[in-house]
Amino acid sequence: MKGENEKYFEVLSKIPIFSSLTAAELDELKAKIKIKTVKKNEVALNQDDSNEFMYIVLDGAVKVIRLTEDGKEVLLAIREAGEYFGEMSLIDGHKACAEVSATKDSVIALINKKSFHSLLDSNPKIQKNLLEEFSRRLRASNCTIHLFNHDKVAQRLKLFFKQYAQEFGQVRESGVTLNLKLTKQEIADRIGFSRQRVSEAMSQMEIEQYLLILPDKHIHLTSKFFDNYDNF
Numbered sequence: 001m002k003g004e005n006e007k008y009f010e011v012l013s014k015i016p017i018f019s020s021l022t023a024a025e026l027d028e029l030k031a032k033i034k035i036k037t038v039k040k041n042e043v044a045l046n047q048d049d050s051n052e053f054m055y056i057v058l059d060g061a062v063k064v065i066r067l068t069e070d071g072k073e074v075l076l077a078i079r080e081a082g083e084y085f086g087e088m089s090l091i092d093g094h095k096a097c098a099e100v101s102a103t104k105d106s107v108i109a110l111i112n113k114k115s116f117h118s119l120l121d122s123n124p125k126i127q128k129n130l131l132e133e134f135s136r137r138l139r140a141s142n143c144t145i146h147l148f149n150h151d152k153v154a155q156r157l158k159l160f161f162k163q164y165a166q167e168f169g170q171v172r173e174s175g176v177t178l179n180l181k182l183t184k185q186e187i188a189d190r191i192g193f194s195r196q197r198v199s200e201a202m203s204q205m206e207i208e209q210y211l212l213i214l215p216d217k218h219i220h221l222t223s224k225f226f227d228n229y230d231n232f
Helices: 002-009 023-031 087-092 113-122 124-148 153-168 184-191 195-207 223-227
Strands: 033-038 043-045 053-059 061-067 073-080 099-102 106-112 169-172 175-178 211-213 219-222
Touching: 002 053, 023 033, 053 087, 053 113, 061 106, 073 184, 087 113, 106 113, 113 124, 124 153, 153 169, 153 175, 153 184, 153 195, 153 219, 175 223, 184 195, 195 211, 219 223
Parallel strands: none
Antiparallel strands: 033 106, 043 099, 053 106, 061 073, 061 099, 169 175, 175 219, 211 219
């Protein structure tokens, strides 16, 4: 099991809040971590347990959801390999108002409250990196709020793609290619419309040459998308 865990621990050094740690500091962090496997659709974090651990996705992906009073699921975020969640509840002591479940078979690292605070107290670099990540997430949350203020699928798609171009885009001469693969269902979940409506809107954007679906399934936003952003 130890050897199997080592391949997952390679992810740690690439996570922003831990990226500045030395090899010795990373080894110390590994000693504080518990590995957990989560099957697709299995709950990874209940609201009642949300102030006990910080969770790091080492492999796979999870979705952060909130249930409305009528039982409808509202998608708040997707966390993929190299991302984490639960740290805010460890800092302020409050339980999260969301639930986390796996969207595919996943491997998650758990850091308990005591170890988390020990890391923060002993390593100013982690504190600094964590503040930077909080700022990034706050900006992303503001973008999401702005996105859901619009009730048309085309407007939400436009805002969604612009945000992802800023976060995950690779600039090319002909536009920006998103450096992650997104299915139409994943996009639909993130902007709050059905897959069919998202598919229809994206097809129209392709016809009008605002985007291209590349052979490797990555989405490419053309120069026309950015040049005409305020006009469509």
